[in-house]
Amino acid sequence: MTYRLGIDSGGTFTDFVLAGDGTVEVHKTPSTPSDPSQAVRDGLELVAREHDTDVSGLLDEIDIIIHGTTVATNALIEHTGAKTGLICTAGHEDSLEIRLGHKEDGHRYDMNYPMAEMLVPRHLRMPVRGRVLSDGSEYAHLNEDDVYEAVERFREEGVDAVAVSLVWSFENPAHEERIRAILDEELPDVFTSFSTDVLPQVREYTRTSTTVVNAYVKPTLDRYVARVDAYLDENGFSGEIRYIQANGGIASSDSLRRRPAYAINSGPAGGPAAGLHLARTFGSEDVITVDMGGTSFDVSLTRDGSTEVRKDFDLMRYRMGLPMLHVETIGAGGGSIASLDRGVLQVGPQSAGAEPGPACYDRGGTRPTVTDALMVLGYLNQEELLGGRMPIDSDASTRAIEEHIASASQLDVETAAAGILEIVTKNMVDGIRQVSIEKGHDPRDFTMVCGGGAGPAHATALADELGVGRVLVPKTASVLCAYGEVVSNYKHNQLASYPSRIEAVDAADLEGRFAALEAEARERLATEGIAADDVELQRVFEMRYRNQIKECEVTMPAVEITEEWLATLREAFDRRHEELYTYAEPETPVDVINIESVAYGHVTPPEISGGLPTEGSVEDARAGSREAYFESEGGFAETPVYDGARIPAGSELVGPAIVEETTTTMVVNPGWRARLDDAGVYELTVED
Structure with a gap:
């Protein structure tokens, strides 16, 4: 058997997705900020133990490893470059x-x-x-x-x-x-x-x-790349190692070393690929993908199968011109710390991270976090997480919220915890609006894919706020970006300038410029093992009306450029300008400023099934019940709790309900219905 392994380094956990033979495995290990490569070693040893072998034996069964790393991002954030x-x-x-x-x-x-x-x-x-x-x-x-x-x-x-x-x-x-x-x-x-x-x-x-x-x-x-490569070599890995880039595609070590800036902010880039891959199985290519981890909340929007790309923008206060997926990140994660600022409750952006973590982790953390609020309100297992591998001190959550929030604001602990969740939900909704409503998109027209270890606990609450009627929560939600890496294609961007008024463009010359860019991209993909028939090309033009300051991008298929085709490009620009700014000026001269060739190397994603039970009923998966807080129910209500590993494919359950998966917990609010499909994805819809 050969596997594809996705590894995603996060601020709190490093995630592993092992996919092969129709199955997918999820593994997590705490991140090691002082040496991120140590978490990769720890995780491979963990996966190897699960397979009753050593790391070398595990690597013998892996065909390709796709890795998303935060080391470049952290170097820029922490000024340690x-x-x-x-x-x-x-x-x-x-x-x-x-x-x-x-x-x-x-x-x-x-x-x-x-x-x-x-x-x-x-x-x-x-x-x-x-x-x-x-x-x-x-x-x-x-x-x-x-x-x-x-x-x-x-x-x-x-x-x-x-x-x-x-x-x-x-x-x-x-x-x-x-x-x-x-x-x-x-x-x-x-x-x-x-x-x-x-x-x-x-x-x-x-x-x-x-x-x-x-x-x-x-x-x-x-x-970092050298350390990871050396470790894999020492253990006899003979497959391919690839890295996820900020443009959403994967590339070889050599490509990333040549342009390491593509690794900056690449961590969240696997999320949109995962969201689109999952939504397509439900017939949708319009997707809002959200990923709530321990430290941050990432959100992206995909329209007609294409995720928005940003260029020429400030990232962590430094101007970047490389194409990067537009993934909006805010400081709203499970570890986000709640505090009072002159009596006003706020949540984040400071995070307890992996060390010391939320108070309930019992690792020395004493400040109240979003996870602690979930614990107090009964949404999370009161004794253990990660399938029993992480003991929990639920009383520590109560003490932290009491000491830092409730007593100072003259609230009871439960009301204070509910306030923490209300604020973090509003913060996340604001992030979603930035990529949807502020860009002219109605979130109600989209399917929401919810990931991250903390995300499924908030999924239906976010959808209620936005009016979204369908949410998908995969069993792999807690490792969404690592899952996205497993199903991602190769992608390379070749950039050039071509300043010219469109009426003065020499069609043959412009075609020659693109041919040179595309030849370089094809050569790079060939060295990465992509056959010519698996290459897809797009051509991107940055254009503007004469005397405008900003350009807008027009994406066109890679067909031969002729004088007639240039007229089509001009019309496409007018349409795109009207979409973005509500008006067009067909009589105004147009300038081409920059051009870009985007080369995709398509790979066949692994066939993934849920490996779900096929017998029994959803009631057989019921693990008990506990008091959980729902405002629409007037406060705490006795809520059924289900063991996700025992829910058969095709099962349906009605909110309020809680589903405990090994690496995440899904909360189904009142008024929502959840159905588990054969591939291990919960489809949540509003009840009629």
Whole structure:
């Protein structure tokens, strides 16, 4: 038997999904923030024990491992990346600090709001003379003395990485290529990042910032990938290791090492793939996917099978130009801490994380969290979680809420706990509105897929707030992103600039530019084992009306570009502009700014069945009952509790009800009905 293994590193747990022969297994192990690779080793040992073998024996049965890692993201958040230098065109040393005069939303008029911490300090931003013009011609030769001066400065300062971003280099890379040769010779042990490799598109600040971020996280990611690869090699792994990228596709270690910025914010990128894969089995390609873990709440929207992609935006206060799935993240997880701010109850964004965790975990945590509120209100098992592997101290939850919330606000513990859940629900609803209502989408038109270890406990409450009528909760909910990695396709984005008025575009020239981008993408996919017949290409155009500031993207099929086809592109742009901004100007000239080739390498996802009981009834799975709080019921009500492992396929149950799976708990609110399908997915619908 051969398996596909998905590994997703989260803030609280590292998740493992082992899929093969129609079955899927779910495993979780606590994350190890000090050394994330240790959690990978711990998890593989855990899975091996479950299979009554050692790690080497387990790896012999695995064909491919797909891994989502947070090390690059954490390096940027915690400012623990490499000591980085920058070589830039003389006169542009301060573009990173000027930031186009931009201040983050919400702080535009706050004069006391601090500047973002510079990833490259001023004395390590080294100017070089020499100039390429916008048409690619060389105005002034590269001054190599400046390059060698920068090399000496970097050597003296002990930098670990160097970013190189020269003005208009994407039109003529000769100067950057010469700097590459010098750095390879003079600083062979230093990691390098070149704008012509990372983001060969117009916009000097965005391109430079993205190239610097790429350099900043490169050594951290490279060391992590090397450790994971070495561990797998030591244990005889002969299969393929792949990594999930922020664009939602998977790629080889070599591809990710080349552009490690694609690993930033890649952790949540598996969620939309999982949501779409699950929703398609129920006939829907319009999906809102939510994933509530221990630390954060991630939400994305997929319309007609396509998840929105963002470019040229600020991520953790640093401008990024690479295409990334639009996954909105807020600080609302099971470990989010509840507190009083001048008497006002708030939840998050601070989290208890994996260590010490919620108070009920009995690992030293004393602050009340969302998980503790769930415990007090009777939604969670009062004695154990994770199928008995995690003993629980439910009294600790009561003490934490009493001490920090209830006594100070003159509330009883249960009312305080209900208030915590009400606030975190509102916070999550606001996050969903950001990707739906604020983008012109009505959430009632979508199927909601709910994942994360904490998510299913909130699924029907969120749907009630939004008016969503159907929610899908897979048995693999607690490992949704790892599941998404298992069913993800390969994906590579090849970027270029092509500034031209659409009426002046040479169709043959534009076709040639795309052909070159697509040839590179096909070659990369071929090295990753993707056959030519399994490659799908799309072409993306960033376009705008003349004199507009912002572009909007138009995605088109990869067909031969002709003069007639360019008229079709123009019409598609007008339609897209009207969709986004409610108006179009067919008589206004249109400019093409950037182009992009998106190459998908399609893989056949494993056939996954639920491995569910086929005999008995849902009543046979009833494990008892307990008092649980439902506002619509006027408070606490005796609520049936079901053992998810014993519920037969095709079973239905009516809320209020609680279903305890090994790694998550699903709460079915009054007025909802749940049906378990053959693949192990609960379909929750509002009762007629």
